[in-house]
Amino acid sequence: MEKSSKKQVVAFIRELKVSRKIVSFDEASTKQAVVLKLLSLLGWDIFDVEEVAPEYSADGVTVSYGLRIEGTVQLLLDVKRNAEDPDGLRKQLVALAAQESVELCAYTDGSNWSFFLTSARGGVNQKQCHAIDILEQKPEETAADLIGFLSREKVAGGSHIEAARVALQNQKRKMAAEILPEAWNRMVSEPNKILVETLSDATEKLCGFKAEPDAVDDFIRRHRGLWLVENSTADDESQPRTPKDALLPDPPEAAGESSDIKTRKPEFFADKTIDSFTFQGKNFPVKSWEQMLTTLCNQFAVSHAQEFEKVLWMYDDHQPCFTRYSDQLRIPEKIKKTNIYVETKLSPDEIVKTVGDLMTEFGYGHEELVITTQ
Numbered sequence: 143m144e145k146s147s148k149k150q151v152v153a154f155i156r157e158l159k160v161s162r163k164i165v166s167f168d169e170a171s172t173k174q175a176v177v178l179k180l181l182s183l184l185g186w187d188i189f190d191v192e193e194v195a196p197e198y199s200a201d202g203v204t205v206s207y208g209l210r211i212e213g214t215v216q217l218l219l220d221v222k223r224n225a226e227d228p229d230g231l232r233k234q235l236v237a238l239a240a241q242e243s244v245e246l247c248a249y250t251d252g253s254n255w256s257f258f259l260t261s262a263r264g265g266v267n268q269k270q271c272h273a274i275d276i277l278e279q280k281p282e283e284t285a286a287d288l289i290g291f292l293s294r295e296k297v298a299g300g301s302h303i304e305a306a307r308v309a310l311q312n313q314k315r316k317m318a319a320e321i322l323p324e325a326w327n328r329m330v331s332e333p334n335k336i337l338v339e340t341l342s343d344a345t346e347k348l349c350g351f352k353a354e355p356d357a358v359d360d361f362i363r364r365h366r367g368l369w370l371v372e373n374s375t376a377d378d379e380s381q382p383r384t385p386k387d388a389l390l391p392d393p394p395e396a397a398g399e400s401s402d403i404k405t406r407k408p409e410f411f412a413d414k415t416i417d418s419f420t421f422q423g424k425n426f427p428v429k430s431w432e433q434m435l436t437t438l439c440n441q442f443a444v445s446h447a448q449e450f451e452k453v454l455w456m457y458d459d460h461q462p463c464f465t466r467y468s469d470q471l472r473i474p475e476k477i478k479k480t481n482i483y484v485e486t487k488l489s490p491d492e493i494v495k496t497v498g499d500l501m502t503e504f505g506y507g508h509e510e511l512v513i514t515t516q
Contacts, residue, residue: 148285151183155288156281164252164277169223172252173206177221181209185294203238205247211298218247225251232256233266245303246291253277257291259306271310278454278466320479323371330362330369337362398516403498404508408491414515416490422510431493432475432486434513438497440478446504450480456499461485463496 158164164176178188186209187193198208198218205220220235222228232249239247240260249256255274262269274287290296290305329337338358345353353361398417401410411431418427419434421441428434443450453464463485468474474483488496498508 147183147185148289151180151285151289152281154179154183155276155284158253158276159281162277167223167252169221172223173221176252177206177219177250180288181207181292184288184292200238200242203234205235205238209294209297211294215242215244216246216297217292217302218242218244220247220249221252222249223251229266232258236260236266236269246306248292255288257306257309259303259310262310271306271313275466280467327370330366398514400512400514402509402512403494403501408494408498410491411494411513411515412489412491414490417514417516419514420512422506431490432488435484435486435488435493435497436475436477438500439484442500442504443477443480443482447479449504451482452503453482453484453500456496456503 158176164172167175178194181194182188192213193210195208195210195215196206198205198215205218207219207221208215209217209219218235218239220231222231225231228249228251235247235249236258239245239258245259245261247258247260249258253276255276256270257272257274258266258269259271260269262271272287272291274284276284279287291302293302296302296305338355341358341362342352342355345351345358400420416428416431416434418425420426421438426434426437428437439453454462454466456463462470464477464482465471465474466481466483468476468483471483471485471487473485473487475486476483494513497511501508501511
């Protein structure tokens with residue numbers, strides 16, 4: 143695409159991001175004011191139904207658009223707002239694309255875009271090669287992604303498929319790296335034959351005698367809490383309970399004054415030093431207020447993984463407390479298992495207020511958090 147066209151795409155995305163009108167659009171408005179405008183800026187003739195075919199249908203399944211090059215469908219695009227079963231609609235879209243020998247398809251509600259490589263192995267989730275969030279990503283990044291996957295020039299040349307393959311491969315590498323802690327935790331949590339044999343052989347090399355398998359197994363079980371890493375990506379339900387508990391130190395004797403945040407206003411903590419906090423009956427010693435904030439954020443990111451992105455809408459005096467872009471914050475701290483950062487350059491009372499807002503957002507009572515201060 144020409145530089146002028148790229149600038150127009152960036153400008154339009156920036157307008158959507160700033161105005162946020164897209165949030166209030168219904169499906170018809172989303173198609174007209176967002177999707178068709180983007181397709182036009184990306185080089186498609188939206189007035190030619192042979193090129194941008196509306197309500198593309200095959201075998202009783204209909205999606206919003208079929209994008210054609212010289213009469214052949216090259217990409218399917220489905221636009222849905224407030225769908226009751228978005229997962230089912232994505233699955234239907236991918237199945238239709240595969241049936242029609244279309245390698246790339248996209249699903250969007252206007253602001254969130256998901257791209258699927260139909261030739262990839264696995265289910266729908268494994269076929270998703272890229273995702274875009276217009277309201278959260280930088281306009282320049284969003285424009286580059288949309289141009290790479292959706293511009294008529296790229297689609298006509300076939301390079302959109304290569305871009306999808308590269309994106310999927312990068313996603314797999316990242317996923318594998320992120321899942322390593324979970325794989326490690328599972329390996330040391332439930333001793334397996336290979337681990338037992340490896341440790342037994344190492345013992346023989348050191349002293350000339352192999353340790354008995356039962357002795358090795360017992361050793362691993364007694365010490366596994368020392369080897370576990372905290373940033374496991376497994377859900378609470380799939381993690382072994384005993385090893386996770388072993389990560390937590392024994393609760394210390396309470397020192398100083400303890401107050402729950404229901405009976406004390408945030409201002410009460412403004413000039414105090416934190417020793418520890420207790421959340422839902424479990425005590426956490428901390429060295430700073432910032433550590434309490436990040437510890438709870440990490441907890442909520444695991445226990446509310448499916449809805450944790452709600453924090454991106456939390457603001458303090460019109461400044462974001464959470465964002466995907468670290469350069470928007472003064473002292474950002476990345477929340478584990480997410481691509482979200484939290485602002486840590488906050489006063490004690492601001493941190494208590496932020497934590498209270500988080501607890502309210504995720505359905506906890508403020509009496510469930512007790513803070514011990516000096």
